[in-house]
Amino acid sequence: NQLIYQDSPTNLPNRLSLLEYFQQMLDKLSLLSVADQNWQQNGMIPIIYLGIDRLGRINDILGYEGGDSLLKAVAERSRKSLASEHIITHINGNQFAILLQPILDKQQIKTVIEKLQQQISDPFVLTNREVFITVSAGISLYPQDGRDIQHLLREAKQAMNQVKQQGGNDYSFYIPTSEHELSERIDLEVALRYALEREEFELYYQPQVSLKTGNIIGAEALIRWKHPQKGMISPIKFIPIAEETGLIEPIGEWVLSQACQHSKAWRSQGLGNLRVAVNLSGRQFQTPNLCQKLMEILLSTGCEPDYLELELTESLLIRDPELSIPQLQALKALGVTIAIDDFGTGYSSLNYLQKFPFDVLKIDQSFVRNLHTNKINAAITQSLISMAHLLNLKVIAEGVETQEELNILQGFQCDEIQGYLFSRPLNLEDFQTLVKSGSQLNISQPHPS
Structure with a gap:
């Protein structure tokens, strides 16, 4: 059963387990909303989509085995950077999703991401050499940006891609696009x-x-x-x-x-x-x-x-x-x-x-x-x-x-x-x-x- 819900390269929960964790967060927000009107009006669940910048170039230098070692090291450092109540999962390749506990203030998200980016910017030592990396992050919010986890993941990924196209090493909240603008x-x-x-x-x-x-x-x-x-x-x-x-x-x-x-x-x-x-x-x-x-x-x-x-x-x-x-x-x-x-x-x-x-x-x-x-x-x-x-x-x-x-x-x-x-x-x-x-x-x- 553990194999179904765990990602073998990083030992993190995988995309499938994210669905279950999201349901747990929804239940928690629901209980908070019943007890307090402020939570009912302003409560939200943040989804952070995280991507390692320029991993392809690192693979060219270290080889794919070195790239995998880096991925594990990033996963481990990210997990340690986050408070135990937050959930980090490995989506695929160089991309991760982080599910935060329900919050009332967006500032809490910024604090989490900035701490994570700061810790990841410290050098990784792989095959006796120092490797410096940066990460880009996109954020979507339940219920403002959607109610379905797949939909929210897509939006957070879209926000992350916007950051990457501007050079990476930053974060951005999802900004809705009208159908006309998209077309x-x-x-x-x-x-x-x-x-x-x-x-x-x-x-x-x-x-x-x-x-x-x-x-x-x-x-x-x-x-x-x-x-x-x-x-x-x-x-x-x-x-x-x-x-x-x-x-x-x-x-x-x-x-x-x-x-x-x-x-x-x-x-x-x-x-x-x-x-x-x-x-x-x-x-x-x-x-x-x-x-x-x-x-x-x-x-x-x-x-x-x-x-x-x-x-x-x-x-x-x-x-x-x-x-x-x-x-x-x-x-x-x-x-x-x-x-x-x-x-x-x-x-x-x-x-x-x-x-x-x-x-x-x-x-x-x-x-x-x-x-x-x-x-x-x-x-x-x-x-x-x-x-x-x-x-x-x-x-x-x-x-x-x-x-x-x-x-x-x-x-x-x-x-x-x-x-x-x-x-x-x-x-x-x-x-x-x-x-x-x-x-x-x-x-x-x-x-x-």
Whole structure:
């Protein structure tokens, strides 16, 4: 009988036993609700769906036997982290489900997950080597999100997948999706699969300008999708779908190839030595053969690596430093420039900054906005620029929209800016026309050398 309800690889209860435990929790909530109206109105049973991030890469390093040992170690550490009244079960592969006792306050769930994530982040010692892992979690609640355990598991898993597609090592509550939104998303996913071969994507370029000279010195490449029926579709809508489905890899490769091709053409046309900046997604950055693909693109387009800048978000790099640092070093070895994008919105650790081999720090527009009226943003921005210069990094501020913001950034000795004050993102033809016109940013004060 025990074999039916227990998972042999991890010695945890299995999915079948979860059904029985869920029924026990329902009975408990029912008794509490009879005794107390507060429980009747606010009582809930949380289901947490937990997944180990990037287990495939760990299997590649340790082999499947090592992967199984890790799974057992994670199961054991998770079980010890949880109070005895909570139930953890092994669903399949690298995924677990945790059933918490009935609760009244969501904060209790956060406390449980954060403690679990903290303990799992400590190194595991397997085959005489340390292994660092992270986990992603999704949460659904009975009765708010459903009354059937299978339904609740699906929703918690959906929330976990959302976390994973954003890079993992976090948790999220399930957010219901209307049938209309779900149908629209499925249609969008199907269309996205054909968009590349039907040549529906286009690159726009937002100029980047030197605050020393006022000249355009480069541009950030931004993808746009011109759908034949729906018109322009925002990257905010389609990039998350591309990440989740894996389509981000061929799309990202296309963006790199096009941007390098255009950058090379600008020099051939005598438009100057313009640098092109390309955003790398989390999934792209974690691709093992990224450097090889990038080298092939540089060779096939004839683009010199000096004129390519790769932008990575701060939160992506901090999430897994042990993997990020060697990947960054390999990219740097190709001769490309590395920029940290959206800087200041994540963990901003000087210690990490010194470890990561990068060249450019991009200050997020949330700090740039209303610099002249927001003293806190001004103080943070000034500190970030000073710190970056001490580390011999170049600083670019994004989202600059007003003359007041520009004047303050000049006073702070920021190196470059981009934003609507100078130009919105432009299609290739309009960007080239702007460069040919010799358009400059009006520099009212001299920038110190």
